[in-house]
Amino acid sequence: MKVIQINVIADSGSTGRTMREVHRYLKGHGVESKVVYGHGRKPKGPDEYRIVGWVGYYIHNVLARLFGSQGWHSYFATRKLVRYLRREDPDVIHLRNLHGNYLHIPTLFRFLASFPGKVVWTTHDFWMATGGCYFLECARWKDGTCGRGCPFQRGFPFGRPSLVARNMELRKKIAGMGNLVIQCNSRYAEQALSLSVLRNVPRRVILNWIDLFAFRPGDALLPHSGRKPVVQVAWAMLARGSGRFERFVAFARSHKDKYHFRMLGLRRGFAPEDFPFIEFLDPTDDVCALARFYQGGDVFLNTSTADTFGKVGAESLSCGVPIIVFDCMALPELVGPRCGRVLRQDSTDDEMEEAIDEVLSWDREEVREACRKQALDRFDYEKNCRALLALYRGEDSES
Numbered sequence: 001m002k003v004i005q006i007n008v009i010a011d012s013g014s015t016g017r018t019m020r021e022v023h024r025y026l027k028g029h030g031v032e033s034k035v036v037y038g039h040g041r042k043p044k045g046p047d048e049y050r051i052v053g054w055v056g057y058y059i060h061n062v063l064a065r066l067f068g069s070q071g072w073h074s075y076f077a078t079r080k081l082v083r084y085l086r087r088e089d090p091d092v093i094h095l096r097n098l099h100g101n102y103l104h105i106p107t108l109f110r111f112l113a114s115f116p117g118k119v120v121w122t123t124h125d126f127w128m129a130t131g132g133c134y135f136l137e138c139a140r141w142k143d144g145t146c147g148r149g150c151p152f153q154r155g156f157p158f159g160r161p162s163l164v165a166r167n168m169e170l171r172k173k174i175a176g177m178g179n180l181v182i183q184c185n186s187r188y189a190e191q192a193l194s195l196s197v198l199r200n201v202p203r204r205v206i207l208n209w210i211d212l213f214a215f216r217p218g219d220a221l222l223p224h225s226g227r228k229p230v231v232q233v234a235w236a237m238l239a240r241g242s243g244r245f246e247r248f249v250a251f252a253r254s255h256k257d258k259y260h261f262r263m264l265g266l267r268r269g270f271a272p273e274d275f276p277f278i279e280f281l282d283p284t285d286d287v288c289a290l291a292r293f294y295q296g297g298d299v300f301l302n303t304s305t306a307d308t309f310g311k312v313g314a315e316s317l318s319c320g321v322p323i324i325v326f327d328c329m330a331l332p333e334l335v336g337p338r339c340g341r342v343l344r345q346d347s348t349d350d351e352m353e354e355a356i357d358e359v360l361s362w363d364r365e366e367v368r369e370a371c372r373k374q375a376l377d378r379f380d381y382e383k384n385c386r387a388l389l390a391l392y393r394g395e396d397s398e399s
Contacts, residue, residue, distance in 0.1 A: 005034075012040075016285075077102070096124055118179055118392065131164040145168075146165065175200060182198065182203045188308070189205075208384070217319055233301045264293050298321070317340075318375035322362075324342075
């Protein structure tokens with residue numbers, strides 16, 4: 001069997017690391033595996049293929065921002081990719097994040113519609129089911145009427161209503177592909193897609209996984225007495241200027257004397273001196289450094305309101321650190337008994353403080369064991385990759 005995965009990036013971010021982990025698992029189990037990625041570093045060997053260089057990526061990026069036409073450029077690069085796929089002749093093509101200014105989506109799916117093998121597509125977000133939104137911002141995706149009158153029309157990556165409607169018409173054609181199976185990485189994603197234009201496409205729930213060896217509890221628990229509890233958050237959960245960012249900053253500012261706030265993933269051009277009550281840490285894709293970040297906290301505050309899984313929360317649990325999430329999308333699925341709290345999205349700062357204090361009041365050794373057990377039971381790399389391989393082979397298996 002030969003499997004080719006396609007993703008926007010090769011190594012970094014949760015999707016890049018997930019693709020790389022599947023690649024490693026497949027090769028370790030006698031499956032020929034190759035990875036195709038949109039842009040970034042040069043390929044390191046014969047198992048890698050890059051679709052566009054930096055020039056092609058930036059041209060697509062500029063055109064997408066000017067005309068709201070993401071996924072409708074890079075035509076010749078995509079034609080070259082199709083020739084590569086024909087030459088390699090895989091049994092399975094696994095699609096991951098296809099948006100990201102590197103593919104001409106219609107050309108790719110014209111090829112996939114006649115591809116004799118299996119096509120698997122993972123719900124890293126919901127771009128596959130909308131006219132361009134990465135997540136389910138309104139209800140128009142359910143009946144496929146994205147286009148004119150879209151409430152999010154003015155924001156990137158959108159453009160003219162006709163382009164958004166054209167995106168949705170393409171999704172409807174994709175729904176008719178007989179060789180397509182969607183890998184849903186949460187129960188929520190499976191339920192949401194059952195209401196979309198892709199409702200008739202076969203779906204399998206296979207949860208994301210994490211490296212349980214790298215992400216494990218630290219050697220010792222630091223006592224709470226004599227220090228402020230550490231509340232952590234990841235930059236990927238926020239965007240400066242967004243309501244989530246402003247709310248977190250306001251909460252951190254008003255509670256700086258009670259908690260020590262740490263944020264991982266400082267972006268270039270951001271001025272940390274404007275927020276002296278938050279400790280900012282440089283971004284990293286080193287799993288050991290990420291594990292140390294999680295291990296150094298008392299509670300992980302996931303402020304995201306749009307996640308099809310929530311991998312950073314799972315990594316925190318695996319390190320024995322409880323999480324606090326909002327009742328949005330798949331995030332509540334992460335939280336087990338004594339593993340954290342689920343808050344309403346419109347919770348007040350007082351309610352957030354109460355939740356943090358409640359989690360901090362629990363027996364720490366008991367919490368650490370419960371969090372680790374939740375990760376071992378649900379996010380095991382070997383178990384969930386085995387289920388994915390069964391999906392490739394046409395065997396009925398869910399994680």
